[in-house]
Amino acid sequence: MPTPRRFAGQTLKTLRRSAALGQAAMAQRLGVSVSYLSQLENDDRPVTATVAAALARHFPLDWQDDDDAPARRRAALADAFADPILAALGSTEGLARTAEQTPALADRFLALHAAWRAAEERRQIADEATASGLATTTRLPWEEVRDWFHAAGNYVDPLDRAAERAADDLIDAPAFDTTSEPETPTTSALITHLTTLEIQVRHSPQADAPMRRYDPATRTLTLNRALPHESRRFLLAHQIAAAAQVDTIAAIVADADISPAARPLLAIGLANHAAGALLMPYARFARAARATRHDIDRLCQRFDVSFEQACHRLSTLQRPGQRGIPVFFCRVDMAGNITKRHSATRLQFARFGGACPLWIVHEAVAIPDRILVQLAETPDGVRYVSMAKGLVKPSGSFARAPRRYAVALGCEAEHAAEFIYADSIGATPTPIGISCRLCPRPDCDQRAFPPADRAIAVDPDVRDVVPYRVL
Structure with missing residues (x-):
């Protein structure tokens, strides 16, 4: 695999200006011609190993020769463009060119996408709190x-x-x-x-x-x-x-x-x-x-x-x-409350109310010391491999009940080859959601509540497992 090229035009300009150097003086320090330096600063040429070594020698506190930066930037762009709202906009070749030729633009885009995701999480918190009947979203x-x-x-x-x-x-x-x-x-x-x-x-x-x-x-x-x-x-x-x-x-x-x-x-x-x-x-x-x-x-x-x-x-x-594979992790008690949670994947957990009843973690709580696995699919079409195990923490006394809960760990299906628990799952995923109040699925027999943002229809002459239809 060829070594990724690094374009650093804006960084070079900033270094030169902070040192109060003209292009001629900067070119002399780096041992290149003025025209070559101009091409570097305009991102017409990538920074070579020789130029990088000269930058590190003359600007040891300011120049960071991060060879992994282009690869990390491409990976971050690929993750962003995997978002359903952006999935149709990017290609592998286009992402690579963007990461190499316009790193500053790529970084700005990644920051914008991260801010959008954070805003979506805040909106979800407010929507979920409202749907759960809470008067305030104060944490x-x-x-x-x-x-x-x-x-x-x-x-x-x-x-x-x-x-x-x-x-x-x-x-x-x-x-x-x-x-x-x-x-x-x-x-x-x-x-x-x-x-x-x-x-x-x-x-x-x-x-x-x-x-x-x-x-x-x-x-x-x-x-x-x-x-x-x-x-x-x-x-x-x-x-x-x-x-x-x-x-x-x-x-x-x-x-x-x-x-x-x-x-x-x-x-x-x-x-x-x-x-x-x-x-x-x-x-x-x-x-x-x-x-x-x-x-x-x-x-x-x-x-x-x-x-x-x-x-x-x-x-x-x-x-x-040195990142590991992106995983999600949570701990759920006997009542379905999520007492620990973190996700480096696109899967997010409900903040209020219970998690999806179809998720394997609920069954694991009732069956301690047995590992259960599941291939699940969320409404956005992303598939996850989940592992869950019920655990019992002894109290040391008959007078005190032991603590019972389950932990769940999983990753997106694209990482299944690195997740041993994927070896025993089938090909048909279980459709799950974040919580009933936020799940848009219209045909779930396990639904406890209607979606907060969807209307329902009730037919007095028809009774199904769920006594209403989600419109």
């Missing part, structure tokens, strides 16, 4: 935090990279069992590291004790002994992240456009993100996910994490230049 603090992570792509780079560096140090520590290939810090390594941070770890024998309690006065972390092994590991990693990255977390929270009530929740969420990155270091986890075709059970074994933790981490693989 609760936990919704603000959820939306903050969604806007961030469910990935926080400074925290993730710092946690990965910490994991590398802990994995290389002598306390690690060197008889097997290192993938994640051991529990003993985590406890030892907390000791170096002057934090002592204790276990509470009381069944009704909090899962985690930290006393800053005595610098003591107390964990509930009844917790599963993977949960204890995660809480140890959370405490390490909260202590080691306190300044970074505080800076991110201070800069976030959220209410004061949401800020403590965001700080917890950021520490949780870093904890996941510590137990499942980005490069190691992404490499293992590709190698296993995203087999969750195998990832759990390699990184000593729970099924939910591995699924959640897969939804955070959004590092620029």
Whole structure:
């Protein structure tokens, strides 16, 4: 495959003008003729490796020789033009030419499309709230935090990279069992590291004790002994992240456009993100996910994490230049409430009310410890491969009911070859929607409510499964 060409006319002009150089002086620095420089600045010629090296040498702080930028731009354009409202406007060749020859225009278009999608999401929130009978669309603090992570792509780079560096140090520590290939810090390594941070770890024998309690006065972390092994590991990693990255977390929270009530929740969420990155270091986890075709059970074994933790981490693989396949992830309780959600795909989740009853995740809640798969199609014609598994978190006491829920993970069908769960699905998709109030399908027997934006007709002489027709 030929190396993509890079056109950087506007960048060159900006560099030259910021340095107060004329075209002749700039051409002399780069070792090219004035006419050649003019062609570069007008995007008539791509930047060669020789010119790029000269730019990096003379403008080390301003010139970024990003060889992956054209490829990422083409991929982003392809994703935008896959949107149903734009699908008829682009071709593969046209997108490649646009990305190469007019990168500034392509970037502006991508920004415009992203803004349009954000506006559509806001409109959907208002429509769904109205359809659900809510008097206001004001977000609760936990919704603000959820939306903050969604806007961030469910990935926080400074925290993730710092946690990965910490994991590398802990994995290389002598306390690690060197008889097997290192993938994640051991529990003993985590406890030892907390000791170096002057934090002592204790276990509470009381069944009704909090899962985690930290006393800053005595610098003591107390964990509930009844917790599963993977949960204890995660809480140890959370405490390490909260202590080691306190300044970074505080800076991110201070800069976030959220209410004061949401800020403590965001700080917890950021520490949780870093904890996941510590137990499942980005490069190691992404490499293992590709190698296993995203087999969750195998990832759990390699990184000593729970099924939910591995699924959640897969939804955070959004590092620029090292992105995993775009996936959606959610957690649903017995009542159908979505308590966790993120989507890097075109699939979006209902904010109010339940999800589509035809989606496999609802069946999974009732059948714990069994993986169910489904090929689904949304009203816009996009197909998704979904995997869902019902889970039970023990309470440690007969007096307390265990927590039951299901997690779902999936990708668009075009990525099925990299998703092991696609191997057992059929060719006929199940038609699903976002929620009944937003789904336009006129012939769904599972419909609980009419669409909010469609009229209905009721015939007193005809009774079908759904007692009305959607017009």
